[in-house]
Amino acid sequence: MGSKTPLYDKHVEAGARIVDFGGWDMPLHYGSQKEEHFAVRERAGVFDVSHMTIVDLAGDRVREFLRKLVANDVAKLENYGKALYTCMLNEDGGVIDDLIIYFVGDTDYRLVVNAATREKDLAWIRKQAEAFGVTVTERAELAMIAVQGPKARELAAPCIDAAHRDAALALKPFSGLFAGDWFVARTGYTGEDGWEIVLPAAAAPATWDRLLAAGVAPCGLGARDTLRLEAAMNLYGSDMDETISPLEAGLAWTVAWEPADRDFIGRAPLEALRGRADKRRFVGLLLEDKGVLRNHMKVVVDGVGEGEITSGGFSPTIGRSIALARVPAGDYDRAQVEVRGKLLNARIVKTPFVRNGQVRIDV
Amino acid sequence: MSELPGDLLYTNDHEWLRRESDGSVTVGITEHAANALGDLVYVELPEVGQDVDAGGEMAVVESVKAASDVYAPVAGTVRAVNDELADDPEKINADPYGDGWIVCIDPSEFDEGELMTPDAYQELLDDLDD
Numbered sequence A: 001m002g003s004k005t006p007l008y009d010k011h012v013e014a015g016a017r018i019v020d021f022g023g024w025d026m027p028l029h030y031g032s033q034k035e036e037h038f039a040v041r042e043r044a045g046v047f048d049v050s051h052m053t054i055v056d057l058a059g060d061r062v063r064e065f066l067r068k069l070v071a072n073d074v075a076k077l078e079n080y081g082k083a084l085y086t087c088m089l090n091e092d093g094g095v096i097d098d099l100i101i102y103f104v105g106d107t108d109y110r111l112v113v114n115a116a117t118r119e120k121d122l123a124w125i126r127k128q129a130e131a132f133g134v135t136v137t138e139r140a141e142l143a144m145i146a147v148q149g150p151k152a153r154e155l156a157a158p159c160i161d162a163a164h165r166d167a168a169l170a171l172k173p174f175s176g177l178f179a180g181d182w183f184v185a186r187t188g189y190t191g192e193d194g195w196e197i198v199l200p201a202a203a204a205p206a207t208w209d210r211l212l213a214a215g216v217a218p219c220g221l222g223a224r225d226t227l228r229l230e231a232a233m234n235l236y237g238s239d240m241d242e243t244i245s246p247l248e249a250g251l252a253w254t255v256a257w258e259p260a261d262r263d264f265i266g267r268a269p270l271e272a273l274r275g276r277a278d279k280r281r282f283v284g285l286l287l288e289d290k291g292v293l294r295n296h297m298k299v300v301v302d303g304v305g306e307g308e309i310t311s312g313g314f315s316p317t318i319g320r321s322i323a324l325a326r327v328p329a330g331d332y333d334r335a336q337v338e339v340r341g342k343l344l345n346a347r348i349v350k351t352p353f354v355r356n357g358q359v360r361i362d363v
Numbered sequence B: 001m002s003e004l005p006g007d008l009l010y011t012n013d014h015e016w017l018r019r020e021s022d023g024s025v026t027v028g029i030t031e032h033a034a035n036a037l038g039d040l041v042y043v044e045l046p047e048v049g050q051d052v053d054a055g056g057e058m059a060v061v062e063s064v065k066a067a068s069d070v071y072a073p074v075a076g077t078v079r080a081v082n083d084e085l086a087d088d089p090e091k092i093n094a095d096p097y098g099d100g101w102i103v104c105i106d107p108s109e110f111d112e113g114e115l116m117t118p119d120a121y122q123e124l125l126d127d128l129d130d
Helices: A008-013 A033-042 A062-069 A118-132 A152-159 A162-169 A201-213 A221-230 A267-274 B031-037 B118-129
Strands: A017-021 A024-029 A045-048 A053-058 A083-089 A095-105 A108-113 A135-138 A142-148 A176-179 A182-185 A194-200 A281-287 A298-301 A305-315 A320-327 A334-339 A342-349 B015-019 B025-029 B040-044 B057-063 B067-071 B076-081 B103-107
Touching: A008 A024, A008 A201, A024 A033, A024 A221, A033 A045, A033 A221, A045 A201, A045 A221, A053 A062, A053 A118, A062 A108, A062 A118, A083 A118, A095 A118, A095 A182, A108 A118, A118 A135, A142 A152, A142 A201, A152 A162, A152 A194, A152 A201, A162 A176, A162 A182, A194 A201, A221 A305, A221 A320, A281 A305, A281 A334, A298 A320, A320 A334
Parallel strands: none
Antiparallel strands: A017 A024, A045 A142, A053 A108, A053 A135, A083 A095, A095 A108, A142 A194, A176 A182, A182 A194, A281 A320, A281 A342, A298 A305, A298 A334, A305 A320, A334 A342, B015 B025, B025 B103, B040 B057, B057 B067, B076 B103
């Protein structure tokens, strides 16, 4: 028996197939993973993401602390509520975790980190925070739901306190606000519009019921994975980990090099890798032959070398198999993947594969 | 889950088989297996005329989630494969004991001792639920 979120009984009630996910009993699907996937692409779905770890930071030197702790630069966050996606690196430039940071006040930031990395993240953050006098508070008492899809905000808006509803609907992408004791942000992990809502655990079941009654489909971890893969959003532990630099995981865009004197943890090894010609590529693959690409399959680039699929699967929206892969440096646009002893043909494509309901690659 | 068809035999690996009047054996995966895999998206079929060993890998079914081998319940030669699964693998989810059949084998020998009756397979499923 794993940990249970405040919505566990709701999942069982909705007929969920429950699986262990990083020590949590979570819904995999509620009948059909594909139908849940399309509900989000075409209309609206809701995910329980209460297993994710919310950490509040406070202190006079919190901004200075975060400019040291993570590879992206919180100095980019000019307005309250703005969000920043970033990696937290170790001294070797490997990724301890990827996270979202919300700027909630001059001396306050909110972090959302992965569930499976909770303990090491908290230990690392607390260790680094000491020198800055920053207090680190885990908010385990809060629940979190993600409402995603083209109709998500419209269908979820009635759940938001009326005094804050218009402001919530006016949120720009990648920003959030406090709506009473809720925190609503226009963020997500699906490639669709929507909100991620942090709310008191006691309010979560009634909100869940209300969303389902409004026609929002309950969606499990299975659909969450196919949606994020189509959107080419990285999954920690699959696409990157402590041995992988963000520069070899397609996350160079999250590294703020300027100002050059900002000494974030892991900067020196990243600088060293940055100019290297043998730096591995991180690419999207579309399988041209029939079959399904899976994590850890070997990628073969004729005359160049070998790589590995870090996230592979079937894309319900495209109807073909797609993958993210780490492959050798070089100028090429085709590769082969070893599937059960056979080499199948794949094409390197520019990601995302799908965004806002639209296929974005040539199929 | 609905009741198991009474005219079939079953394996530990959640395949079913039916002895046809002409001596051939039709094979598929059970509703339990199809549900556990979830929505199927791809089926890799053997060649017609290929020899298969009892318990040997014969086909692969892949869902959104995972790939799973389908084993030959009897030794023999592949007489026919369900080509319609290439374009519509979800037939296995929709009708696992009918339109979702996978392979038809001409058995070289038929050892019923390794196979389960519907009652025995139901017991296996009940144990899995506990």
